[in-house]
Each structure stands twice: as C-alpha cells, then as structure tokens.
Amino acid sequence: MPRDPDTLLRKFHEARWDEQIIFEMSVPGERGILVNEADPKVRKAVGNAASSIPNGLRRKSAPKLPEVNQMRVLRHFMHLSQETMGTDVTIDISQGTCTMKYSPKVQEHMAGRHPGIREIHPLQPAETVQGLLEIIYSLEKFLKEISGMDRFSFQPAGGAQAAYTASSIVRAYHASRKDLERTETITTMFSHPCDAAGPSTAGFNVITIMPDKDGYADIDAFKAALSKRTAAIFITNPEDTGIYNPRIDEFVKAAHDVGALCYYDQANANGMLGITRARDAGFDLCHFNLHKTFSVPHGSMGGAVGALGCAGYLAKYLPVPQVKYDKKKGYYYDYGTKDSIGKVRSFMGNTQSLVKSYSWIMQHGAEGLHETAVCSVLNNNYMMKLLSEVPGVTIHYAPGKRRLEQVRYTWEQLKKDTGVGTEDVMRRMADFGLQHYWTSHHPWVLPEPFTLEPCESYSKDDIDEYVAVLRQISKEAYENPEFVKNSPYNQVVHRVPNPSINEPERIAVTWRQYLKKGLDKKSSSKLQSKRVHS
C-alpha cells in the first residue's frame, strides 16, 4: 500500500510471525550441515585440538543447545529481524541525542570485508598492519583539527568510557601536582548522565547544576559550587535541550580560576562541526562519539567509540598504546609514557569503527563536515517550526531562540488536555511504521518529554512524514484519547505490561531461568508478550 500523498501517512502493519523461542523449536537429533572431515595429513599435524585446553576448563557434558536445522535457524532470525524497527527500516529521527545518521554501506564494506581489516589480528607486529595504523593515525589528525586538541585516544568503547577515562586523567593530573584535595566534579542536569557517572566511578563526588529559567545551566549556582575541591567540570553543550550555552567561556574561565580542568562532552557535536572547537573555547579535554557524529552505527558497546582528546599537557596520561609515526620505523605502537593511566580497553579498542569514521570523513572533507553541521541545524529548526504548530506540543525555555541539532519537546499540554502522555504517543507511532522516540534521561526535568534529532541524513520529505504522524496522533488524542491510549494496533505485541519489570518472579532472561520459574507452563499468549519484551 503506498503512502497517502496528501496526509503522508502509511497503512503500515508489522510482520507478525508468532515465533517460538529457539529452545522450543528444538527437535532431538536435528542438526546443521556437517562439515567434511579434514585431510588425514592435516589431522595428524594438528593432533587432538581439545588437548590444548586445560582439563579444568573442559566440559564434562555437551551444552544443552537447541537442536534445529540450519534453514529453520535462518528463518527464525529473519522473522525476528522483521519484527523490529531499526534505522535501516524506518525514519529514525526518534532517537534524539543519538544522531542516527545514515551510515553509508561502503563503510561496512571497508570495515567488514576488506581483507586488510578483516583478516588481521591485534597481536600482529606493527610493521604488518601499517595500513590500519595509518588509518588510526590519520583519523587522530582529523579529530585534532576538528577539535583543536593535541592528542586523541580511541580506546574508550563509548561516551561513558571516555568520561571515565577523562576522570582518571583528571585524577592523575592533580595527583602529579600533589593537589590531593580535589575530590569533586561539577556537571549540569541536562548534560549526559555519563558526565556524572564517569567521575563518580572514578571516585569523585559529583555536584549537579540545575537549569535556570531559560534552560541554561545556572551560572550563579555553578560559581557557588566551585571551590579548591573542584577537580574538573564535565559539561555537554549544547545540552539535550538543543540550546547552545553562549556563556560557556565564562564557565570555563571560572573553573580554570579555581584550578579545575574542563571536560567537554561533545556527543552533541553534529551541529558544530567546522564551526566551533572545544580547545578554542578553553576546554582541556573532550570526546566525540564516533558512533553518533562520525557515522558509525550504534552498537551497544560493540561498535561504539568515545574518541577522547586532550591538550598537550595531559597527553602523557592517555591510555597506551598510542599510534605514532617515524620516518624510519613507519607507524608504530608507543607504550612509552610512564604517566599513562593504563588501558581502558584491550588492544586499540573497536578498530573497525575507526575505519568507518575515517572513511566517512574522507568522503566529506572539511567543507562536507561543515555542511553536515549546517544541514543538521537547518533540518532541526525546520522540524521545530512544524512541531511548534502541533496542538499539545510545548517547547520549553529560550522562546524564539533557535536550537542546534536537537530539541527536547514535551506533550505536557496534551497530557493536561486529554490525558494522553508521551508514552501513549510513543506506542501509537509504531502503527505508522515509525520507531518509538526517546523521551529523556531520568529524572524527567520536563514533564512528558520527547527528544528528536533530524540530523543531516533526513530529507524534507522524511521530516514532513514524521511530523505528519505526530500531528495525526495529536488529533486522535483530542478526538478520542482512549484510542491512543490503547495503541498500538498494527504491531506484533499489542501492549506490553510495563510493571512486569518489577516482578522478578515473572521475568526470565535465560532459557534456564524460564524453565526454573515454570514460565513454560503458562498460556502461550501471555508468554508471547513476555518473550518479546524480555
């Protein structure tokens, strides 16, 4: 069924396979395809492979894996994949702060199929992986140029690890100066939670600054929190409201005046590429999420990279090894800094992702990066204008001011008028083939929030369709709130009872638990919803 050209709405229905759990599909004796036995010469040369495993680590009995033939396995997982709504299936403006931009498939090809990347081992000597090391070295050069920083580490596998690594560097820096009283860091309510969690994990006390009436971090509160105990500030700008803090230099100066370092969480950098630089604003450290701004798909600690940059005087604390270049030696691993905080991830971190970001930056060039920022801001402000006209939507703070790359909206008014809240709207979206949106970090400072980020990848048509869906749901809410509250209708699972999260006796995250709790004896319809959710 084509999309309605007038309303831009689709008659969507998700695939519904009523799929069993793979363990339930098991038939004793069923199996995959047998691989031919190796040549006798090979077998003789290898000997008994199992003997290389220490006795204590060997299984006494075979694992209780499901016995399913290969074709059924394939079908099973294809079915499940059809019951999801990922970036490659839907207009993914929904995940505000995640910068769900299109990741050109050529990058997958480079990172996943190129033998120079796919077939190498992290323990290979540096002289045999010069190509990869050159990519890492060049990518560092690019990010240095983009941020103004002097060195980068690609070990942290995500923004939170970067914040933790930075916290460790902050601690090492103050310790080296025998300044041991600095036990506190400061962050803001609309900064990312990792800016509190990273330092906290590293042992700091964390002070959070609430927003002022315009939505900026309250600078007077910030100044009141600063003291000789302040080790560093960890701050996001623009924060998740999408509002750029124009007084950021005052924050940095005030922090430096008391001897604290300044860390810039640049997970929201998409609207600033080629426009502002962290180092120019005075920051000592910063990080980029390559899995957001630099096109690597999100990977749940798999493919993510929190590229951590710092000013020259902090470079000696960065994790090792670092990739360096010498005319004679070529590219090499440098383990030489005795002040390094050590490793935060094995080897060089998620190197495939570095290849993707390198490729993406090469495709764009300096001007292309600048254009990325401009387009993402333009898209966002176009969308904000459309949404500001949808009944029930409120845009808090800084009225009349443009946002950068994302906006924190709220359905506060819709909830007051109709009883339909953000989670109701979120569920109904799925009926139009859109992924549910992201609300906000917790606790919600603004009621009934939703955060959208239409980065540069999305066309005007994509944005128009997305807004058309929200406009339609708002209309439905005012006309028939119950209808929205009972949604979704065109999904595999009608509605998942959320409070079940609080019921440990009814949750199973492994098959063994599932059997142990006797959940296999319950009715199949109930299990279906439980399964999909957990």
Add this chain to the structure above:
Amino acid sequence: MSSQRKRSTGEPARRKLGVLVNPVAGMGGRVGLKGTDGAEVTREALRLGAEPESPRRAFEALRVLAPMKDEIDVISFPGEMGEDILRDAGFLPKVIGTIRPGQTSSADTERAAKEMVKLGVDLLLFAGGDGTARDIYRVVGRDVTVLGVPAGVKMHSAVFAITPRVAGDVTMRFLRSPAGDTTEGEVMDIDEVSFRKGFLNARLYGYLRVPRESQHLQSAKSGGTRTEKQVVQGIATELFRTMDKACLYIFGPGTTTRDILAQLHLEKTLLGVDVVVGGRVVARDVNEKQLGLLMGRDKPAKIIVTPIGGQGYIFGRGNQQLSGKIVGRVGKDNIIVVASKEKLASLNGRPLLVDTGDALVDRSLEGYVRVIVGFGEYVMCKVES
C-alpha cells in the same frame, strides 16, 4: 513500596474501586473563602453563591475511567457523595451507607472511607482537598491506596493527581497493572481559621499511600533505574560518612529522614523532630523549647531536613518546631538538605523555600545549598525566603 494486594500469577481477580466525593470541597475558593472546613463556613460559601466544584471534577476523572467500567467493581456512598456522578459517567456502583442529602460533613467522609476499606477496595479515589485528605487519613492511615482528584481550595498535600483527567488515567493504569507501585504522599493542611486572619500555619498530618506515578511528573514504569530504597541508601551512606560522634543531629520530619535513620536501625517519628547523638536517638518528637535545652549554650548541632510537600519548603511547613531561633543558632553551614533527584526535578525549576518566622534568619539561609541526592552526589539548589 509494594502494593497491598497479593501478586498472583494466574488470572487477576476483579479489582475494586471505591469512589468518594466530598460534595462541598472547592466551594470556598471562588467566593474568597480559604476552604470549607466546618458546617458554618459551608453555609457561608453557599450564601455567597458558591457552586459545588468537586462533582464536576470527579465526573471528569470518571469519564476517563468509563471504558473500564465492566472490568471493575465500583463502590460508593449514596447520592452526592459519589453515586450520582458515577451513574452520570455510566457506572453501576454498589452503593453502601446512608447520608442526609445536602448536609454531609467530614464524619460522612470518614464513615465512607472506613466502610470501603472494610470491603477491600484496591484503590480509594476521592474528590476533595486537603481537608478531605485529612479526614480519610484519620480513618484509613496507610491501610489502602488512595488517590485525590484535585477539587479543593487548599491542595498542599502530595496525594492529588495534577488534573482530574490525569487522576482518571492514573487510576486506570493502577487498576490494570498486576502490581501497582505505591509510595507515601504527605497529608498537609493549613489551619483555615488563622489563614483567614492572614497567618499561614501549615501542618504535616501524616502520609497516605498513593500510586507512585501520581506524585511525580514521570510515570513510575518509565522511572529511573534506582528504586526509592536505593536512593535513600545512597543518601544515608553519604550522610553517615561525614557524621561526627559529638555533634547533635536534629532530624526533621518526612519519609526520607525516617528512612535514612532506618539505615542505622534507628526508629524515627514520622511527623516529629528527633535528635540523634553518637548513633543513638536521644530525644523524640521534640518541640522548640526542648531543642533549645538539648543544644545547650554551645553544643555543635546540625539539622537534616527534606523538602516537605510539593512547594519545596525546607523550613516553615510541617516542621515549625525548627523555628527561626533554632535554625539561626545552628547556622546555614550546619544545615544539611537531603532529597531525591526526582523530588527536586518535580519542583519544576522553583527554588527551595524557607519561612522560619524570623525574616533575618530566612535571609541568612538564602543563596545556594548543596542538597545530598545520593552517595557522593549533590545538586545545587537555590534557597529563597
């Protein structure tokens, strides 16, 4: 907090909803009275042309609930106390008790609440204000989950949904969820007689059990990753690591301070001010004078308080024992404010407020305070008087 109801793994039993309307609540507001506590004031309100607010508001909430009318059993008192409005909204309630139409009073509210608890309602939905909440609290305590449809003139208590419609919505979700999550909401009221004379005297009467999501801006099911218990553990640990054996610790009222002391296996009075020295409670439910005696001339003392009610007051509402004199003596540097991040967020950007009765002391407290929100976690909050 877990629900009173037993969690069952089979088909859920039919849920019971008690509906209670205080027919005179909210009448005083538009005619400039401060409330309708007491029969005389109610008559005065009627004479001034006041119209009942609560039935209309209860109807708004019930209309939202109407789609589930066949799923639940509804119990109410007759006529204006619930039956009429339920029938208007399409329900067929089981009607209990008797009333004298046009002459209901707080005694009827108490009777109705008591009867409904006896009949085992899962939720008691009432339309009224602070006075109604107090009446209900007096007879049901924390035995049953309660939710207020905001319909009164005074609504300082944290037991009301933000709008009648939301009350209907929360009720529906609570009754449909297999294990409705609850928390404790403050029951506060101001003395109407002194308020009409221009004095505000707000008292904390106790706590009712309410659905968790009625209190906070966000619904519980989407709530953060930490439970209330974990938050309190974090706050308590942070507090304990700085505690000094010789110092007098004056704990203000509230569930947060009670739960903190429970971490030390100390029992705290919920509504009173208790004093702890060297890990032991040395005095319970003290008044201003007793506090003064305990503090002596120069004993080091610290006050631990949490915002009371939805307005963000840390002094002057529900903890008047901590007078200007006491607070002034302890001094700003020795006042420790504790709260969950959720509670601070629910203030919607408003500052913390102080009203100790002593303007000089109030002014000395202004500025910023570091509120303990967890282990090693603080939020800077503005204090205004």
